[in-house]
Amino acid sequence: MNDTFTLRILRGTPDAQYWEEFELKRERGLNIVSALMAIQKEPVNKEGHKTTPVAWEAGCLEEVCGSCSMLINGRPRQACTALIENLIAEESSAIITVTPFSKFPLIKDLVVDRTALFEALKRVKAWISTDGTWDTKESGAKIAPEVQESLYVLSTCMTCGCCSEGCPQVNDHSIFMGPAPISQIRLFNAHPTGAFQKSERLREALGEEGIAGCGNAQNCAKVCPKKIPLTESLALIGREATKQAIRDFLSLPDAPR
Ligand code: SF4
Ligand code: SF4
Ligand code: FES
Numbered sequence: 001m002n003d004t005f006t007l008r009i010l011r012g013t014p015d016a017q018y019w020e021e022f023e024l025k026r027e028r029g030l031n032i033v034s035a036l037m038a039i040q041k042e043p044v045n046k047e048g049h050k051t052t053p054v055a056w057e058a059g060c061l062e063e064v065c066g067s068c069s070m071l072i073n074g075r076p077r078q079a080c081t082a083l084i085e086n087l088i089a090e091e092s093s094a095i096i097t098v099t100p101f102s103k104f105p106l107i108k109d110l111v112v113d114r115t116a117l118f119e120a121l122k123r124v125k126a127w128i129s130t131d132g133t134w135d136t137k138e139s140g141a142k143i144a145p146e147v148q149e150s151l152y153v154l155s156t157c158m159t160c161g162c163c164s165e166g167c168p169q170v171n172d173h174s175i176f177m178g179p180a181p182i183s184q185i186r187l188f189n190a191h192p193t194g195a196f197q198k199s200e201r202l203r204e205a206l207g208e209e210g211i212a213g214c215g216n217a218q219n220c221a222k223v224c225p226k227k228i229p230l231t232e233s234l235a236l237i238g239r240e241a242t243k244q245a246i247r248d249f250l251s252l253p254d255a256p257r
Pocket of ligand 1: 166167168169170178179213214215216217218219220221230231234
């Protein structure tokens with residue numbers, strides 16, 4: 001077994017991207033983030049030339065924050081949990097290719113701007129509003145354990161953007177917000193307090209920016225690292241948003257909570 005591997009990285013800024021290769025030692029437990037840290041410590045490329053450290057983002061280092069997401073051997077995933085040995089075994093190759101996400105504006109090297117995703121979360125009010133009337137010393141509204149269980153997986157979304165990266169409908173010509181914010185509508189509408197804003201959220205899911213932008217290709221659910229049932233969320237919110245549109249058209253009261 002060769003005791004080194006090559007990390008082939010697409011670097012640069014939007015106007016000037018280029019490939020740079022680094023040769024690194026294979027070590028037990030090494031992942032892409034630790035490989036990038038090793039380059040940061042000693043930024044010398046495969047040709048032996050001193051170079052600039054690679055720019056990338058990371059936070060939690062345990063697949064919770066989503067900030068280290070990138071394309072690794074073409075697959076959207078988190079660098080902090082992508083083990084070098086597994087990647088070599090998966091591809092039967094000691095050359096690992098790392099590129100920034102292509103569906104978000106590039107800032108530099110592996111860093112992209114995921115503002116669009118966060119702005120979509122704001123539009124769909126991906127939070128529970130409290131109006132100050134709750135007595136915080138008392139427990140809030142009860143949620144049945146089986147409902148809690150079904151909602152838990154939705155709450156694990158880390159806004160990593162892998163689903164948008166894998167979705168053919170998210171591209172330069174579309175205004176589709178992507179599946180993650182739509183799945184968050186499902187989560188917050190199912191909460192007894194969140195349901196007070198159910199209709200507002202469903203209205204945001206209407207149109208090309210929302211559910212109409214989805215082409216039902218189902219790639220999103222396949223690439224989600226948290227195995228969130230995105231296609232189920234899209235179908236459910238699609239039905240509820242349509243009912244909301246009918247209620248609005250007929251000037252009926254908002255959706256029941
Ligand atoms: S179902 Fe397909 S088109 Fe719809 S959000 Fe998922 S990947 Fe995109
Ligand atoms: S739904 Fe999955 S893939 Fe999409 S942002 Fe959330 S965790 Fe990432
Ligand atoms: S550093 Fe947070 S998911 Fe990788």
